[in-house]
Amino acid sequence: MLVEGKNLTTIWHDISNDFVKIIDQRLLPHELKIINLNTLSEAIFAIKEMQVRGAPLIGVTGAYAMYLASKENSDIENLIQSGKQLKDSRPTAINLSWSVDKILDQIKDIEKNKRSECILHIANNIREDDISSCSNIGDNGLKLLEEIYNTKNSTINILTHCNAGWLATVDWGTALSPIFKANNKNIPIHVWVDETRPRNQGFNLTAWELINENIPNSLIVDNVGGHLMQKGMVDVCITGTDRTTLNGDVCNKIGTYLKALAAFDNKIPFYVAAPISSIDFSIKDGLKNIPIEERDEKEVSSIYGINSKGITESINITPKNANCKNYAFDVTPAKFITKIITERKVVDANQSSISELVVK
Numbered sequence: 001m002l003v004e005g006k007n008l009t010t011i012w013h014d015i016s017n018d019f020v021k022i023i024d025q026r027l028l029p030h031e032l033k034i035i036n037l038n039t040l041s042e043a044i045f046a047i048k049e050m051q052v053r054g055a056p057l058i059g060v061t062g063a064y065a066m067y068l069a070s071k072e073n074s075d076i077e078n079l080i081q082s083g084k085q086l087k088d089s090r091p092t093a094i095n096l097s098w099s100v101d102k103i104l105d106q107i108k109d110i111e112k113n114k115r116s117e118c119i120l121h122i123a124n125n126i127r128e129d130d131i132s133s134c135s136n137i138g139d140n141g142l143k144l145l146e147e148i149y150n151t152k153n154s155t156i157n158i159l160t161h162c163n164a165g166w167l168a169t170v171d172w173g174t175a176l177s178p179i180f181k182a183n184n185k186n187i188p189i190h191v192w193v194d195e196t197r198p199r200n201q202g203f204n205l206t207a208w209e210l211i212n213e214n215i216p217n218s219l220i221v222d223n224v225g226g227h228l229m230q231k232g233m234v235d236v237c238i239t240g241t242d243r244t245t246l247n248g249d250v251c252n253k254i255g256t257y258l259k260a261l262a263a264f265d266n267k268i269p270f271y272v273a274a275p276i277s278s279i280d281f282s283i284k285d286g287l288k289n290i291p292i293e294e295r296d297e298k299e300v301s302s303i304y305g306i307n308s309k310g311i312t313e314s315i316n317i318t319p320k321n322a323n324c325k326n327y328a329f330d331v332t333p334a335k336f337i338t339k340i341i342t343e344r345k346v347v348d349a350n351q352s353s354i355s356e357l358v359v360k
Contacts, residue, residue: 001166001173001180002212003032009131009171010057013064013124020064024051025167029208030305030312037061040069040082047096048089050199054168055242055278056130059095062086063123066103070116079115080104092251092293092329094243094280099126127170133275134172136343141178141238141273144339144346145187148235148269155188155216157235159225162196162253163205164240164273174240174273176209178341183215191217192228196253198299198326222255226262237263237270238341244272244279248334248349249286254327260336269338272349276342276357284351286331297324 001008011022019036026049027033035051037043043065046052052061069082083100090096103122110118148156164175172180182189191210196202203219210217220228228234237259243251250256250272263270283289301318318324337349347353 001171001209004212010167011052011060011064011127011170013067013120020061020068022046022052022061023167025053025205026051027312028167029204037064037068040065040072040085043068044085044089047086053201054163055093055095055240056134056169056174056275057167058090058093059099059277060123060127060130060170062096063099063103063119063126066100067116067119067123070119074112074115076108079107090293091291092242093278095275095277098277102126130170130275130277131172133277133343134166134169134174134177137174137273137275137341138172138177138181140343140346141271141341142181142185144269144271144341145178145182145189145236149182149187152235155190156182157190157192157233159192159194159228159234159237159259160206161194161202161225161237161239161256161259163201163209164238165206165209167205167209168240169275173209174275174278175238176206177273178238179210179215180213183213189215191215192225192234193217193219194225194255194259195219195221196255197222200303201253225259229262229266229268234263234266234268237268239270239272241272241274241278242329243286243290244274244340244354245283245286245290245334246279246281246354247284247286247351248337248340248354249290250274250332250334250337250340250349251286251290251292251329252332254330257330257332257336260332264336270336271339271341272337273341276344276359279342279354279357281354281358287333290329290331292330293328295326295328297326300324300326 024033165173194202304314334349
């Protein structure tokens with residue numbers, strides 16, 4: 001997608017130097033910095049500390065991390081252990097374990113001296129597949145937005161939560177992909193952007209993406225969404241997902257559940273954009289079976305931004321010795337999900353419909 005008029009993706013393999021390059025997303029929107037990942041430990045740090053974030057991008061990064069691990073030691077035992085370290089780094093998003101398991105399954109019969117080359121090939125394919133999947137999600141979601149526009153014949157007001165744009169994937173994004181596609185077709189769009197505390201991915205990332213694409217948007221604090229829905233100022237909600245279960249429960253950034261409740265009460269469609277790699281076909285009950293990551297309480301007690309002197313800094317916003325809890329995700333039950341937009345087709349949030357997506 002566009003950054004100051006130039007195309008950019010979130011991750012790629014630099015063939016000439018044999019580096020994996022990423023955008024350090026912790027610094028956005030104030031600084032755009034490309035960094036190199038050279039080792040497994042650097043990749044794990046990038047995932048844990050959210051230099052890369054968003055379930056699809058975490059999965060792609062995990063694939064390249066396995067390549068970096070194989071360069072250090074391509075023994076199967078080491079790669080299995082490396083995969084476990086990666087899975088433990090961010091336990092909620094299913095894409096990470098999906099990509100690691102995919103690689104381990106495909107290299108188990110490959111000769112040791114060919115494993116690194118094979119893993120890099122798989123990682124590159126996972127990257128390209130992610131771009132294609134997100135573009136297809138955009139095409140399928142566009143049809144839903146076109147239906148709304150054909151009925152309304154005026155600007156579509158869309159509320160999203162957290163960041164599920166191209167920064168959360170390799171390119172295009174999930175929840176924002178239909179928005180980008182609609183904008184490309186000159187369908188008038190306005191996006192309500194939730195701040196998404198505690199890390200402010202809405203303010204920092206989603207708004208930055210939309211501004212670079214010249215898409216009208218308004219930033220709001222998280223608690224404004226319900227008010228906007230009551231006042232008829234939201235036509236549709238679209239979010240991403242970190243893990244969706246076989247029965248249609250959706251685990252996503254904390255606060256998604258409350259948005260879904262408000263949408264349900266106000267009879268507003270609530271769509272979830274989900275690449276099939278984000279669907280966990282092995283579980284049916286999201287509330288019982290999805291592990292909810294609890295992150296550092298400092299993300300709640302402090303906030304990062306630019307001060308009056310133009311210097312970026314972190315400041316404390318809570319009383320000294322305050323006890324903070326930082327649950328990173330919540331689960332929205334399937335009954336509150338209108339439809340799930342995948343790269344293959346739009347499905348209902350139930351086991352029968354989602355089961356049709358299982359690759360035979």
